[in-house]
Amino acid sequence: MRKEKGIVMATTANAALHLKPTPLNTAMAVELTGVNKWYGTFHVLRDIDLTVKGGERIVICGPSGSGKSTMIRCINRLEEHQQGRIVIDGVELTNDLKKIDEVRRDVGMVFQHFNLFPHLTVLENCTLAPIWVRKMPKREADEIAQHYLKRVKIPEQAAKYPGQLSGGQQQRVAIARALCMNPKIMLFDEPTSALDPEMVKEVLDTMVGLAEDGMTMLVVSHEMGFARQVANRIVFMDSGQIIEANTPEEFFHHPQHERTKLFLSQILH
């Protein structure tokens, strides 16, 4: 309850359109240790070890089918892992539904296809979870939603339905919707892959803004410009394994693994 109050203070008292990411309880935002996952007999994630500190920005890239999306979807349990440990800010993900709910409340997610709720207005999309999950009064939720819609630069679209917006606008609504839950960590699953080229920039700009505010972010993306600009680390995956993880500088200029070199030669022209 205390946290929500904090946000209201920020919206009313200080009108600056920036957020203070909710502080983590522990130093480690995300800890994956020896994570394995199979679809039937197909081994999609193989011995994944990855730790993300609070405030870190990780960009995950790799060819399609390499398990990038599966990995970040395991972080909020949209996918189940079958071996290993996943600990999100001190909470281990198991079959315990309470723990899963706890993690989902604090981890925001943005999808490739937005997954906005088409039968609700933009504002209702943003206030739904705060009202029902955080039990926030409607007026307060509206205020917070307006704040974040302003932040993603579409406050004037609040009363429209998602279907009336462009792809880029929809994706920004999706980001605002996730932010309204005041998350500790944000996951982005190929947020610009389904967008027209002209709309990629407006979404990336929003994400850069988030990164500048110190949000802990895991981003699956092939936007190498974005990666260079904001990532602390780039993780390259292939056939379910992490092949190479390094700072952007090292990753782009001195790739170590042959597979990485091949991948980079194909996507950097």
Place this chain on the structure above:
Amino acid sequence: MTMAEGDLAVANIKFVRSATIDARPPPLAMSGALGWLRKNLLSTPFNIALTILIVLLLAWVIPGLAKFLLIDAVWTGTDRDACREIVQHREIGACWPFVWERWAYFVYGSYPISERWRVDVFFTMLAIGVVWLLWLGAPRRDLGSVYFFLVLPIASFILLTGWTRIGLQPVDTVLWGGILVTIVVASVGIICSLPFGILLALGRRSRMPAVRLFSVVFIEFVRGVPLVTVLFMASVMLPLFVPEQYSPDKLVRALVGIALFASAYMAEVVRAGLQAIPKGQFEGAMAVGLSYWQMMRLIILPQALKITIPNIVNTYIGLFKDTTLVFIVGIFDFLHTVEVSRIDPKWATPVTSTTGYAVAAMFYLVFCYAMSRYARATEARLAMSDRR
């Protein structure tokens, strides 16, 4: 020569409009009544053929109907003689005096005459409830649903069956009949089938094996037997297992049978809707932290039910007409009261049956068409979120 051609080409490429073209009305043949006719009735040869065919069909049906129901109809009389050609020496159409005399029976069945005001009060309360719930401009619609789903069923039950403590003499359901029974059976079926259907549909998609197995077995069993069988089992088989004094009332048994039957069909309708919702909607709802029931109630079902409205109403209309089958277990629904009346020797004429069935047809048509129209309006209203 070549130079001249080149000049011409350049001259054609360059073009700057100097004045705006004023808006003009469309050609007469494209607008107004004539345009409408052309566009809707005569647009293609196939369409023209259809139009002609339907005009011919109407020309064939309407005069006959009008002749029977209105022109040759008998409007007054006290017994069969008024409607007999041999007595009246003219062509006889519908025998309306038969309907006037039997109307009270069609509406109330054998409900005691001194108590029929209670049925009228029930009809009025139901009408208020339906309007309150379905009319979007009605005040306090939240209270309306409390009234409709809570107050109305309890009040109607007390009112219709009686409660000696408040001076309402008990009326055995054996005496109920006519439109009263049809409305009671249909409303109970319609109101119960949607929530039970939703639960069964969710159960069928559940990850819990026991819940899924129960739902599948129930749905497949009920859908696999005819309604007549369900009604028979409810009214004939049940008393074999349950001692007489504990066995519920015959009408209640039929109501339960109809409600279960309709729920199984509704479950499949709702499941089709759930199936059509993209996986992303479930994931989006889970990712923002909604629980299973919140996700279903706030995100999935509103969308699933919206796309299944045509099918839901289809099931409702089918159910409304299926209520006529309760006659098979000896309950006098509206159609059955017509059926009993038309063989009454007092009104035995060649046109009595046709008249009775015409009344029944009009009754069912009015109710089913009303449901259908309301559903269309709802669809149009909900389609607002699809507009671009």
